[in-house]
Amino acid sequence: xxxxxxxxxxxxxxxxxxxxxxxxxxxxxxxxxxxxxxxxxxxxxxxxxxxxxxxxxxxxxxxxxxxxxxxxxxxxxxxxxxxxxxxxxxxxxxxxxxxxxxxxxxxxxxxxxxxxxxxxxxxxxxxxxxxxxxxxxxxxxxxxxxxxxxxxxxxxxxxxxxxxxxxxxxxxxxxxxxxxxxxxxxxxxxxxxxxxxxxxxxxxxxxxxxxxxxxxxxxxxxxxxxxxxxxxxxxxxxxxxxxxxxxxxxxxxxxxxxxxxxxxxxxxxxxxxxxxxxxxxxxxxxxxxxxxxxxxxxxxxxxxxxxxxxxxxxxxxxxx
Amino acid sequence: xxxxxxxxxxxxxxxxxxxxxxxxxxxxxxxxxxxxxxxxxxxxxxxxxxxxxxxxxxxxxxxxxxxxxxxxxxxxxxxxxxxxxxxxxxxxxxxxxxxxxxxxxxxxxxxxxxxxxxxxxxxxxxxxxxxxxxxxxxxxxxxxxxxxxxxxxxxxxxxxxxxxxxxxxxxxxxxxxxxxxxxxxxxxxxxxxxxxxxxxxxxxxxxxxxxxxxxxxxxxxxxxxxxxxxxxxxxxxxxxxxxxxxxxxxxxxxxxxxxxxxxxxxxxxxxxxxxxxxxxxxxxxxxxxxxxxxxxxxxxxxxxxxxxxxxxxxxxxxxxxxxxxxxxxxxxxxxxxxxxxxxxxxxxxxxxxxxxxxxxxxxxxxxxxxxxxxxxxxxxxxxxxxxxxxxxxxxxxxxxxxxxxxxxxxxxxxxxxxxxxxxxxxxxxxxxxxxxxxxxxxxxxxxxxxxxxxxxxxxxxxxxxxxxxxxxxxxxxxxxxxxxxxxxxxxxxxxxxxxxxxxxxxxxxxxxxx
Numbered sequence: 001x002x003x004x005x006x007x008x009x010x011x012x013x014x015x016x017x018x019x020x021x022x023x024x025x026x027x028x029x030x031x032x033x034x035x036x037x038x039x040x041x042x043x044x045x046x047x048x049x050x051x052x053x054x055x056x057x058x059x060x061x062x063x064x065x066x067x068x069x070x071x072x073x074x075x076x077x078x079x080x081x082x083x084x085x086x087x088x089x090x091x092x093x094x095x096x097x098x099x100x101x102x103x104x105x106x107x108x109x110x111x112x113x114x115x116x117x118x119x120x121x122x123x124x125x126x127x128x129x130x131x132x133x134x135x136x137x138x139x140x141x142x143x144x145x146x147x148x149x150x151x152x153x154x155x156x157x158x159x160x161x162x163x164x165x166x167x168x169x170x171x172x173x174x175x176x177x178x179x180x181x182x183x184x185x186x187x188x189x190x191x192x193x194x195x196x197x198x199x200x201x202x203x204x205x206x207x208x209x210x211x212x213x214x215x216x217x218x219x220x221x222x223x224x225x226x227x228x229x230x231x232x233x234x235x236x237x238x239x240x241x242x243x244x245x246x247x248x249x250x251x252x253x254x255x256x257x258x259x260x261x262x263x264x265x266x267x268x269x270x271x272x273x274x275x276x277x278x279x280x281x282x283x284x285x286x287x288x289x290x291x292x293x294x295x296x297x298x299x300x301x302x303x304x305x306x307x308x309x310x311x312x313x314x315x316x317x318x319x320x
Numbered sequence: 321x322x323x324x325x326x327x328x329x330x331x332x333x334x335x336x337x338x339x340x341x342x343x344x345x346x347x348x349x350x351x352x353x354x355x356x357x358x359x360x361x362x363x364x365x366x367x368x369x370x371x372x373x374x375x376x377x378x379x380x381x382x383x384x385x386x387x388x389x390x391x392x393x394x395x396x397x398x399x400x401x402x403x404x405x406x407x408x409x410x411x412x413x414x415x416x417x418x419x420x421x422x423x424x425x426x427x428x429x430x431x432x433x434x435x436x437x438x439x440x441x442x443x444x445x446x447x448x449x450x451x452x453x454x455x456x457x458x459x460x461x462x463x464x465x466x467x468x469x470x471x472x473x474x475x476x477x478x479x480x481x482x483x484x485x486x487x488x489x490x491x492x493x494x495x496x497x498x499x500x501x502x503x504x505x506x507x508x509x510x511x512x513x514x515x516x517x518x519x520x521x522x523x524x525x526x527x528x529x530x531x532x533x534x535x536x537x538x539x540x541x542x543x544x545x546x547x548x549x550x551x552x553x554x555x556x557x558x559x560x561x562x563x564x565x566x567x568x569x570x571x572x573x574x575x576x577x578x579x580x581x582x583x584x585x586x587x588x589x590x591x592x593x594x595x596x597x598x599x600x601x602x603x604x605x606x607x608x609x610x611x612x613x614x615x616x617x618x619x620x621x622x623x624x625x626x627x628x629x630x631x632x633x634x635x636x637x638x639x640x641x642x643x644x645x646x647x648x649x650x651x652x653x654x655x656x657x658x659x660x661x662x663x664x665x666x667x668x669x670x671x672x673x674x675x676x677x678x679x680x681x682x683x684x685x686x687x688x689x690x691x692x693x694x695x696x697x698x699x700x701x702x703x704x705x706x707x708x709x710x711x712x713x714x715x716x717x718x719x720x721x722x723x724x725x726x727x728x729x730x731x732x733x734x735x736x737x738x739x740x741x742x743x744x745x746x747x748x749x750x751x752x753x754x755x756x757x758x759x760x761x762x763x764x765x766x767x768x769x770x771x772x773x774x775x776x777x778x779x780x781x782x783x784x785x786x787x788x789x790x791x792x793x794x795x796x797x798x799x800x801x802x803x804x805x806x807x808x809x810x811x812x813x814x815x816x817x818x819x820x821x822x823x824x825x826x827x828x829x830x831x832x833x834x
Binding site for chain 1: 553556
């Protein structure tokens with residue numbers, strides 16, 4: 001019975017995910033084709049001639065009809081081949097993989113910090129709902145959400161790198177090369193990125209928990225003599241965390257792929273900055289590749305969140 | 321109680337790891353290591369478009385390529401050719417062949433001998449490889465012969481005494497023939513040369529790590545053991561990055577000099593061959609009227625641009641070379657000195673006035689927006705109605721619009737310079753020069769260029785002949801130069817000053833203290 005339910009869920013999911021993916025790749029590809037950009041500018045720089053331009057265009061198959069180009073590209077996608085960068089001729093998949101690793105390090109730490117901080121603040125606010133702690137947390141969360149990323153980044157550098165000299169202010173090193181330096185380099189960007197997540201999470205969790213507190217079963221639990229701590233952590237948290245989990249699900253892709261400003265300020269060769277720089281350079285295959293990866297990330301996160309929500313509140317599935 | 325303890329444990333663990341993290345971080349930030357540490361220098365500049373000089377697409381790459389490759393000759397502080405991999409050379413009697421004598425016992429970092437055959441193979445690859453971007457520059461060489469281990473003779477297509485200059489930079493960077501034969505496709509990301517440093521690792525558009533090459537012919541002047549090259553950080557964080565020790569040397573915007581000096585850092589202003597100019601296409605109206613193009617040369621207040629955009633670090637110039645360089649003609653010092661009245665009179669003669677104002681687009685790259693606005697305002701003072709057309713940063717549109725498509729009539733541009741002044745004149749004023757959007761050149765100019773090529777570099781008349789060609793180019797072209805730029809470098813006090821070389825950044829003699 002459970003297997004059938006799982007299979008049905010998988011089938012329903014695929015029915016949505018696959019068309020979304022195909023449509024997204026089509027739009028991505030058409031954007032590149034419609035841009036009118038060509039690899040000649042990037043590869044030839046200030047040494048170009050008209051013959052060189054024609055040679056380079058033919059080399060990249062740009063003299064083919066658009067439909068053929070799309071099918072070739074899509075077939076490559078399915079094999080994991082995201083094409084070749086117009087800027088340095090390297091495989092896009094390899095370039096993205098290098099940078100994704102960096103962004104995942106920073107995003108991972110940011111997620112840990114953001115979740116820890118957000119949950120702590122949200123629970124604190126909900127446990128003291130209506131009091132001055134609750135109002136203080138809400139105010140703090142609002143402030144944290146509105147500070148722009150570059151202000152936070154530059155502020156952190158000024159305090160921790162220049163004044164206190166506790167951390168280096170730029171660059172990245174692989175953890176396999178030097179774990180200590182790796183940690184020291186990802187800490188500040190992770191803090192900068194985590195603030196928005198913590199703030200959002202705190203607010204959503206607080207609202208969800210407060211709502212859950214008003215449910216009947218909570219009154220019943222109080223009457224049965226359960227301790228406030230048990231009520232909060234065993235019952236209310238599980239039922240009130242839904243909106244917070246959903247919000248977190250939306251933050252994850254943003255942390256991995258959207259940290260352009262933070263990555264620029266800390267001179268980290270991350271995924272977001274790479275996408276932005278490639279777009280400015282007109283390196284179409286890279287931008288197409290990063291968009292596809294972003295689509296996959298968002299879809300994966302959505303699926304994960306949906307799965308989590310179902311586990312948290314099995315009743316919700318029945319209600320839906 | 322038990323439940324409480326089990327809740328406290330994860331918190332305690334988190335606190336402990338945080339403390340460890342901080343301890344590890346301070347250690348890492350201070351770089352606490354034992355004695356006998358190799359000297360490391362971290363330069364935030366840019367990564368080359370390709371580590372293979374044959375497919376590098378911009379002249380600016382010489383700054384990074386010269387870290388791993390040595391060239392046949394090398395330009396000295398004034399930009400004149402001196403010994404490099406070749407310790408001497410001489411021409412035949414009619415200037416149609418030049419023989420270079422290599423230093424003995426040199427090898428590439430992969431232990432391939434750096435002999436005459438290797439040089440021949442390297443130069444021929446630049447001429448013959450299908451995607452080579454050096455074909456044009458190397459076309460002056462018709463064939464290459466070798467004699468013994470150390471003598472390479474270049475047989476030229478015509479008289480050309482510029483060859484020692486030409487082979488001083490990217491064009492003459494010698495690549496290991498073993499690496500080129502084994503896997504030429506790998507060279508753009510894994511170079512093998514005989515330069516000051518050996519390539520160790522590279523993350524595209526991020527950073528490269530190089531280590532000292534003890535086999536470099538001038539290794540005794542290199543005092544850096546480990547060289548880390550990375551991409552320039554955001555302008556707002558350059559000073560902080562050097563203060564925090566993440567990088568040691570970086571480029572600096574002119575307006576940030578006071579901030580850097582206030583922070584106790586050292587700022588150097590190095591002269592370069594870089595000259596900004598305006599590419600004017602005299603085949604497109606309204607620039608097909610010589611009075612209009614003449615007027616525009618007087619209409620730009622170059623000193624104002626220098627003051628505002630370069631914080632006074634640049635200098636006004638009316639020719640594509642900086643003052644003091646051998647090609648610089650002092651007689652052109654005030655050639656097109658700012659004269660708005662004269663400009664207005666010339667425009668009136670061309671039929672433009674308040675009732676019929678001259679109108680056109682100023683094409684500029686996005687990073688040049690400030691200059692475009694200044695020029696627009698200056699043109700407005702003489703009644704010209706100019707609109708700014710911005711080209712997005714880094715895209716191929718500039719090439720399509722200005723260089724190849726040639727649809728831009730008035731474009732803000734600039735040259736980073738070339739090792740050979742004749743090459744630079746060719747790019748700026750020559751018949752097929754990329755920056756000469758008009759694609760026209762008088763016979764008089766082309767003859768003058770030929771005469772420079774036919775004059776030996778050590779001839780007492782060389783400077784005169786060269787400057788004459790410059791004068792003709794400046795006066796006859798519709799394009800015009802505006803100002804020179806300095807290379808502004810900021811470094812921590814621990815790093816010694818960089819030597820002053822016109823054509824590129826070099827590291828000979830640079831030391832890193834504590």
